[in-house]
Amino acid sequence: MSNYIVETKDLIKSFKNFKAVNGIDLKVKEGTIYGFLGPNGAGKSTTIRMLLGLIKATSGEVMVFGKNIKGKREEILRDIGALVETPSYYEHLTSYENLEITRVVLKLNKTEIDRVLALVGLSEVRNKKVKEFSLGMKQRLGIAQALMGNPKLIIIFGFKF
Numbered sequence: 039m040s041n042y043i044v045e046t047k048d049l050i051k052s053f054k055n056f057k058a059v060n061g062i063d064l065k066v067k068e069g070t071i072y073g074f075l076g077p078n079g080a081g082k083s084t085t086i087r088m089l090l091g092l093i094k095a096t097s098g099e100v101m102v103f104g105k106n107i108k109g110k111r112e113e114i115l116r117d118i119g120a121l122v123e124t125p126s127y128y129e130h131l132t133s134y135e136n137l138e139i140t141r142v143v144l145k146l147n148k149t150e151i152d153r154v155l156a157l158v159g160l161s162e163v164r165n166k167k168v169k170e171f172s173l174g175m176k177q178r179l180g181i182a183q184a185l186m187g188n189p190k191l192i193i194i195f196g197f198k199f
């Protein structure tokens with residue numbers, strides 16, 4: 039077993055004959071904050087999509103929590119909270135109701151919604167519709183959603199301040 043929470047080995051993704059990701063060896067240690075940077079078109083989003091099992095690698099391996107994403111995707115995703123690029127919400131629902139959907143999907147206790155709303159400072163506006171939210175409030179809501187269920191790994195990515 040490796041002591042990395044995320045590890046990729048010679049990860050490659052080709053689109054037709056174009057290599058978007060060319061042999062990445064990522065190593066992210068448990069308990070750390072990892073900045074994944076690179077110029078536009080470098081392959082960051084493509085890599086993150088492979089980490090989350092949203093697209094298949096052309097070759098190479100993705101290990102999360104020491105388990106291979108191939109075959110263990112559901113088990114791994116249960117312990118990942120992700121906020122990738124522009125999250126979408128049900129605009130006509132409140133922040134509380136949006137989180138309620140996530141809560142039901144993840145089979146969590148109702149108190150979890152109160153916990154994450156308080157953590158991101160949205161308790162006061164829990165009953166406000168998301169369409170009436172400012173950009174910063176929406177971003178906080180995205181973080182709250184990613185924190186639900188106290189995941190072992192949080193991926194906050196492509197997030198513009």
Ligand SMILES: Nc1ncnc2c1ncn2[C@@H]1O[C@H](COP(=O)(O)OP(=O)(O)OP(=O)(O)O)[C@@H](O)[C@H]1O
Nearest residue numbers: 053056057058076077078079080081082083084085
């Ligand atoms: N579905 C696709 N089909 C073909 N080429 C793709 C596809 N997705 C991405 N690419 C190409 O792969 C390369 C990497 O794209 P990617 O979106 O991973 O970059 P990025 O590092 O996230 O860039 P940015 O900082 O602009 O978000 C780019 O050249 C892009 O045009």
Ligand SMILES: [Mg+2]
Nearest residue numbers: 082083084196
């Ligand atoms: Mg990108």
